[in-house]
Amino acid sequence: xxxxxxxxxxxxxxxxxxxxxxxxxxxxxxxxxxxxxxxxxxxxxxxxxxxxxxxxxxxxxxxxxxxxxxxxxxxxxxxxxxxxxxxxxxxxxxxxxxxxxxxxxxxxxxxxxxxxxxxxxxxxxxxxxxxxxxxxxxxxxxxxxxxxxxxxxxxxxxxxxxxxxxxxxxxxxxxxxxxxxxxxxxxxxxxxxxxxxxxxxxxxxxxxxxxxxxxxxxxxxxxxxxxxxxxxxxxxxxxxxxxxxxxxxxxxxxxxxxxxxxxxxxxxxxxxxxxxxxxxxxxxxxxxxxxxxxxxxxxxxxxxxxxxxxxxxxxxxxxxxxxxxxxxxxxxxxxxxxxxxxxxxxxxxxxxxxxxxxxxxxxxxxxxxxxxxxxxxxxxxxxxxxxxxxxxxxxxxxxxxxxxxxxxxxxxxxxxxxxxxxxxxxxxxxxxxxxxxxxxxxxxxxxxxxxxxxxxxxxxxxxxxxxxxxxxxxxxxxxxxxxxxxxxxxxxxxxxxxxxxxxxxxxxxxxxxxxxxxxxxxxxxxxxxxxxxxxxxxxxxxxxxxxxxxxxxxxxxxxxxxxxxxxxxxxxxxxxxxxxxxxxxxxxxxxxxxxxxxxxxxxxxxxxxxxxxxxxxxxxxxxxxxxxxxxxxxxxxxxxxxxxxxxxxxxxxxxxx
Numbered sequence: 235x236x237x238x239x240x241x242x243x244x245x246x247x248x249x250x251x252x253x254x255x256x257x258x259x260x261x262x263x264x265x266x267x268x269x270x271x272x273x274x275x276x277x278x279x280x281x282x283x284x285x286x287x288x289x290x291x292x293x294x295x296x297x298x299x300x301x302x303x304x305x306x307x308x309x310x311x312x313x314x315x316x317x318x319x320x321x322x323x324x325x326x327x328x329x330x331x332x333x334x335x336x337x338x339x340x341x342x343x344x345x346x347x348x349x350x351x352x353x354x355x356x357x358x359x360x361x362x363x364x365x366x367x368x369x370x371x372x373x374x375x376x377x378x379x380x381x382x383x384x385x386x387x388x389x390x391x392x393x394x395x396x397x398x399x400x401x402x403x404x405x406x407x408x409x410x411x412x413x414x415x416x417x418x419x420x421x422x423x424x425x426x427x428x429x430x431x432x433x434x435x436x437x438x439x440x441x442x443x444x445x446x447x448x449x450x451x452x453x454x455x456x457x458x459x460x461x462x463x464x465x466x467x468x469x470x471x472x473x474x475x476x477x478x479x480x481x482x483x484x485x486x487x488x489x490x491x492x493x494x495x496x497x498x499x500x501x502x503x504x505x506x507x508x509x510x511x512x513x514x515x516x517x518x519x520x521x522x523x524x525x526x527x528x529x530x531x532x533x534x535x536x537x538x539x540x541x542x543x544x545x546x547x548x549x550x551x552x553x554x555x556x557x558x559x560x561x562x563x564x565x566x567x568x569x570x571x572x573x574x575x576x577x578x579x580x581x582x583x584x585x586x587x588x589x590x591x592x593x594x595x596x597x598x599x600x601x602x603x604x605x606x607x608x609x610x611x612x613x614x615x616x617x618x619x620x621x622x623x624x625x626x627x628x629x630x631x632x633x634x635x636x637x638x639x640x641x642x643x644x645x646x647x648x649x650x651x652x653x654x655x656x657x658x659x660x661x662x663x664x665x666x667x668x669x670x671x672x673x674x675x676x677x678x679x680x681x682x683x684x685x686x687x688x689x690x691x692x693x694x695x696x697x698x699x700x701x702x703x704x705x706x707x708x709x710x711x712x713x714x715x716x717x718x719x720x721x722x723x724x725x726x727x728x729x730x731x732x733x734x735x736x737x738x739x740x741x742x743x744x745x746x747x748x749x750x751x752x753x754x755x756x757x758x759x760x761x762x763x764x765x766x767x768x769x770x771x772x773x774x775x776x777x778x779x780x781x782x783x784x785x786x787x788x789x790x791x792x793x794x795x796x797x798x799x800x801x802x803x804x805x806x807x808x809x810x811x812x813x814x815x816x817x818x819x820x821x822x823x824x825x826x827x828x829x830x831x832x833x834x835x836x837x838x839x840x841x842x843x844x845x846x847x848x849x850x851x852x853x854x855x856x857x858x859x860x861x862x863x864x865x866x867x868x869x870x871x872x873x874x875x876x877x878x879x880x881x882x883x884x885x886x887x888x889x890x891x
Contacts, residue, residue: 267602283585290558290584291547293488294577298562300486301494301575304479305564308350312458312472313440315344315354320460320470327464329362330390338388341366342410344472345386352448352455352473357425359467361399363391369405371475373451381414383407391423425469434459436466442571445476445504453477454505456570476505483507489583493533496564499572501538537578549581556581689803694815695763695795695843696823697736697748699727699770702790704744710787719781720744723789726773734766735759739814745827749815752802760797760846764873767793767837793837794827795873797846822868825861829870832859841869850877 319326325336337356344354345368352374355365366388369375378387384405391401401418425431433441437460444456459471483494484507494507508531533552540550541561548559559578564570701707701723708716724741731738731748735756740747748766750759770791778788798819804811826838833856844853853871860867 286585286587287558287581290488290579291560294558294560294579295562297486297488297494297577298560298575301479301483301496302562302564304482305570308474308476308479309442309458311348312351312474313460315348315351316440316458316460316470316472319344319354319356321463324464326356326462326468326470329358329360330364330392334390337364338366338404338406339410341388342386342406350475350478352451352453352475354470354472355425356462357428357431357469357471359426359465360393361391361424361426362393363389363423363425365389371451373453377450378403378405381405384413386410389418391425430457430459430471431469434461434469434471437461445570448473448475451475454480480505480507488577488579491583492577492579493537494575494577495534496570496573496575497538498570503534504570504573506534533578537576541574541576558584689801689805689816691799692752692802693759693798694752694800694802694819695750695759695797695846696800696815696820697731697746697750697763697767698794698824698827699746700792700827701744702792704789707787707789719786719789723777726777727770730766730770730773734762734769736763736766740812747820747824749802752815753813758847760795760843761850763795763797764837764839764843764847764851765876767795767873768876771836791836792827792830793873794823794825794830795837795839795843796823796826797840797842798822818864821863822861825863826868826870829859829861833870833872835872837873839871839873841871844869844871851875852877 319340323337323340325333325340330337341354341364345351345366351368352371353365353367355363357363366386367374367378369378369380369385369387374380374387375384380387385408386406388404388406389401390404391399394400399420401420403416403418404412405414407413426435429443430441433443440458440460442456442458445454446456447453448455454476456474456476457471458474459469462468462470483496483505487494487507492507495503496505497503536550536552537557537559540548540552540557540559542548542559545562546560548561550557550559557578557580559576562575564573564575711719723744724746727746727748728738731746735754736748736750737753738746738748748763750756750763756762771793774789774791778790781788796819798817800815800817800819802815804813805816806812822840826840830836830838835856838856839853844851851873852875854874856870856872858867859870
């Protein structure tokens with residue numbers, strides 16, 4: 235016969251049997267522990283070893299993919315910069331010294347946009363040459379004996395009208411101002427004889443040269459070059475520092491003895507995760523392939539001898555240890571295209587953790603079963619006590635006092651009671667949330683500002699709106715029509731203010747009072763308030779067009795925005811509080827909204843708002859005006875729009891070049 239506990243079933247409902255949670259949990263945990271322990275013992279060492287190998291192979295593939303992705307990002311970014319210069323920059327169609335200022339501006343922009351560039355340059359069919367290098371590299375600064383304030387050096391070689399070749403060096407500071415110019419002695423350097431020029435001249439696609447050791451910095455690098463679209467004899471080139479790639483290979487190794495390297499189509503390693511081995515690899519003085527004709531490392535030799543065919547995995551015994559080797563081809567990447575990435579990890583290191591965990595698990599499996607049975611009963615009792623307390627709390631949350639739990643359809647008495655109580659509480663809170671902004675309450679609690687009555691001074695941006703001639707509109711419509719119209723109207727404000735990080739403090743008839751920087755801090759509160767007003771204005775145009783199409787009156791809205799110090803907090807009676815802001819800042823924002831009538835504007839802001847966001851928002855000055863309630867006059871501004879990227883001087887320079 236079923237055991238029945240708890241309160242009697244409601245009339246008309248069948249009796250549901252229930253069991254104490256501690257009994258059910260004890261039986262469930264005992265069965266679970268026995269099943270888990272038996273499964274762990276039956277799996278054994280082979281299963282753990284296989285899992286370790288699968289995980290290791292997945293980690294090795296992920297490493298190779300990340301390495302290739304990094305190469306792809308570096309290649310794509312550099313190719314785009316070189317391609318942009320070769321396709322768009324008309325200033326490079328003439329050799330130096332013509333249009334030098336335009337050339338220098340563009341080279342500076344490119345250097346600033348890529349930290350991996352060692353330098354960017356252009357070679358001409360008459361032997362002229364111009365190059366810009368980043369002086370943040372100590373080797374370049376030392377080699378050029380750069381002044382302390384210099385950040386970029388520009389070297390140019392040009393053919394004078396007399397037929398002689400001149401060579402000069404210009405140093406620029408971070409703003410692009412020339413600091414120093416040096417005349418250098420002519421050298422035998424001829425860009426037309428360099429591999430990067432010969433690989434790209436008169437071509438239509440970018441070319442990659444290297445890797446090689448860069449002469450000045452000694453770092454591993456490559457070059458991407460491309461012929462200018464307007465003149466195939468002019469070649470734009472950029473040197474890439476591959477130091478971040480080699481650092482990534484060394485840093486992301488799976489185990490202590492894991493090795494990773496990149497090899498070319500001929501099987502020569504060009505980058506290696508072992509910094510010591512990388513330093514021993516000899517490099518040709520000219521920019522060409524790495525020379526590994528001398529034996530470097532027995533492990534490297536063994537791995538190369540056991541590489542899998544194509545992309546795949548192989549196992550090899552090298553030096554008394556078994557290695558798992560993964561090779562992956564580099565495709566669709568201009569840098570190192572056609573090369574292969576190789577990762578090799580010792581099997582004993584990959585399975586060491588699995589072996590250790592297996593033996594430890596077998597040793598403690600028996601103890602877990604014994605102590606688990608005893609602990610299950612103890613834990614079940616604690617859990618039921620906690621559930622009882624949660625049930626009482628849920629009832630107090632809903633009814634604000636203690637009440638007896640109700641029966642629900644559950645085989646666990648405590649959970650049945652708790653579920654019923656929490657459902658009722660949820661319904662009550664949901665209804666309450668329709669009248670109190672839940673986002674405002676949540677943010678206020680998180681910021682600690684809803685701890686009872688009290689307020690504090692802080693900087694805010696206050697935002698007031700009103701509808702033109704709303705009184706006349708209300709007189710011409712029934713109350714039901716006005717309420718429906720305002721509800722749709724306020725939906726726009728609620729959605730837009732929330733999207734711009736503000737909070738609607740109060741709906742005042744047909745007006746809206748919103749605030750930024752409280753209760754949650756917002757460093758760009760004035761800017762967000764202005765953007766919100768412009769966004770609402772745009773949405774109201776669509777809203778009014780729909781009203782007009784339905785034969786309804788349009789709602790023309792005025793906005794007032796002011797930033798300053800206000801007293802912000804919770805005020806009211808003990809049993810009824812309201813979160814609001816008070817003070818001159820709020821009053822001025824309200825007055826600004828009304829002054830739109832005088833100036834025939836829609837959005838008015840104060841000079842305090844302009845001071846905070848004048849660099850991102852477009853304002854039109856309206857002069858001074860006396861605001862009601864203030865002894866001093868205010869500078870008034872109309873908010874007319876948002877500044878775009880085109881308004882940035884640096885961007886305009888780049889677009890012109």
